[in-house]
Amino acid sequence: MGIRYYSTNRNLASVAGLVPFTGTVSFKEALLQGQAPDEGLFMPGSIPSLSLDAVMALKGAPYRAAASLVAGAFLSGEIDTPVLEGIVADAYNFPVPIERAAGRLFILRLDQGPTASFKDFAARMMARLMNTFRTRGERLNVLVATSGDTGSAVGEAFKGIGGIDVHILYPRTEVSDMQKKQLDTIGDNVRAISVSGKFDDCQNLVKQAFSDPGLAKFNLTSANSINFGRILPQMMYYIYCYAQIAEGGEEMVFCVPSGNFGDALGCEFARRVGLPVKRLLMPTNDNDEFPRFLETGVYRKVSPSRNSISNAMNVGNPSNLARFFDLYGGTVDRTGNVHKMPDLAEMRRRIYSVSVSDDETRETIRRVYRKYGIILEPHGAVGWCGLESYLAQTGDQAPCVCLETAHPAKFPEEIKGLLNVAPSLPESMKDLDQRSGEPYELPSDYPEFKDFLQTHLRTDE
Numbered sequence: 001m002g003i004r005y006y007s008t009n010r011n012l013a014s015v016a017g018l019v020p021f022t023g024t025v026s027f028k029e030a031l032l033q034g035q036a037p038d039e040g041l042f043m044p045g046s047i048p049s050l051s052l053d054a055v056m057a058l059k060g061a062p063y064r065a066a067a068s069l070v071a072g073a074f075l076s077g078e079i080d081t082p083v084l085e086g087i088v089a090d091a092y093n094f095p096v097p098i099e100r101a102a103g104r105l106f107i108l109r110l111d112q113g114p115t116a117s118f119k120d121f122a123a124r125m126m127a128r129l130m131n132t133f134r135t136r137g138e139r140l141n142v143l144v145a146t147s148g149d150t151g152s153a154v155g156e157a158f159k160g161i162g163g164i165d166v167h168i169l170y171p172r173t174e175v176s177d178m179q180k181k182q183l184d185t186i187g188d189n190v191r192a193i194s195v196s197g198k199f200d201d202c203q204n205l206v207k208q209a210f211s212d213p214g215l216a217k218f219n220l221t222s223a224n225s226i227n228f229g230r231i232l233p234q235m236m237y238y239i240y241c242y243a244q245i246a247e248g249g250e251e252m253v254f255c256v257p258s259g260n261f262g263d264a265l266g267c268e269f270a271r272r273v274g275l276p277v278k279r280l281l282m283p284t285n286d287n288d289e290f291p292r293f294l295e296t297g298v299y300r301k302v303s304p305s306r307n308s309i310s311n312a313m314n315v316g317n318p319s320n321l322a323r324f325f326d327l328y329g330g331t332v333d334r335t336g337n338v339h340k341m342p343d344l345a346e347m348r349r350r351i352y353s354v355s356v357s358d359d360e361t362r363e364t365i366r367r368v369y370r371k372y373g374i375i376l377e378p379h380g381a382v383g384w385c386g387l388e389s390y391l392a393q394t395g396d397q398a399p400c401v402c403l404e405t406a407h408p409a410k411f412p413e414e415i416k417g418l419l420n421v422a423p424s425l426p427e428s429m430k431d432l433d434q435r436s437g438e439p440y441e442l443p444s445d446y447p448e449f450k451d452f453l454q455t456h457l458r459t460d461e
């Protein structure tokens, strides 16, 4: 039997009228349901382990070999190996460069996919898994709330996949012109909805729709980072990257610029699978609820979330915090209420977090360019600044990898203003000017959203 998945809310006495879900589901069910019936997040009941030999055998191998290894470990018994290898080869058809900045400091570039953000990794895998697992004859409706990059990655990943429609909600005034263009113009089975509200409002609309029995007939599913199908692919690049850099067995530091904590969670799982991760660094922008929590032991979400130039990380109450709490023995619900404290000492030993301001972010973009000739965009710069502050504080000599989560060409004005150079567009973004398409426009109001869904969604394949 495959791994069973439980809900992070299973131990709650009651959550505002919701009955805690104490059962378990298969990967397929977790993938298609998105979130648990009690609004908790699905978690694997057991975590497979990979030997160091298996990991080191990936040295020099193509990325898809790492992807097969990790996905195979989690999905054995649920999907045939040749099918999985087909999915992985189809999903990962772009390069994954590792750049040495200096000495033992590396940058893992996750910005070479079709929408030039790291979210392509998860979205492309998840779209193909959903297509494999969905019930034939029934249309699947994917709803996704995005603060910018998730939406286009998910939209592009699902574009043209038969039997699945996608609606993307984004906050009207919080996405860049380029992001808006990327979202509005995907077309085909993918439509954008521009919401007059914040990212958190979009996320709440989507979450409410999922738990609304009146919408059950539409087979709604989530492609947000709450879906475990997105977490699984985000373990792969840590393992791939480790194998390329390591001699074998030494501990490595990974630095992950963080918003909803899905990316960092991939690293947390990679360590639990057996990867020698010394410390997981999770720098945030001005949304400093998590570094404050690590420091004080008191969790207070930032509401409303704060705007900053690393806009894909403008999250004041990260949805995957519930999974981190769960892995460290605690419970927090989706509103940010802590029901049981996690093992804070253990969390502090494993995780480091710091809040990085926009000024520091800009200064880091300048400094890294001056020092190494490398162009970072705002998210990667939050990461790098966090890494520097960790190194200054600890003097750690371990190899360190900082993730660059988006391509600098997605932030042309910012980069031009700071460095006086225009980052060259990746191939995938060169045709953006010629694309056209309009979003639907909706207020941040659940009854209206529900009405919209009932009018626009299809049930038949």
Ligand SMILES: *Cc1c(COP(=O)(O)O)cnc(C)c1O
Pocket (backbone or CB within 6 Å): 117, 118, 119, 149, 150, 225, 257, 258, 259, 260, 261, 262, 263, 264, 312, 313, 379, 405, 406
């Ligand atoms: C989504 C995103 C992040 C944050 O990732 P989380 O998994 O939400 O923590 C960082 N950088 C970029 C460019 C992103 O799109």
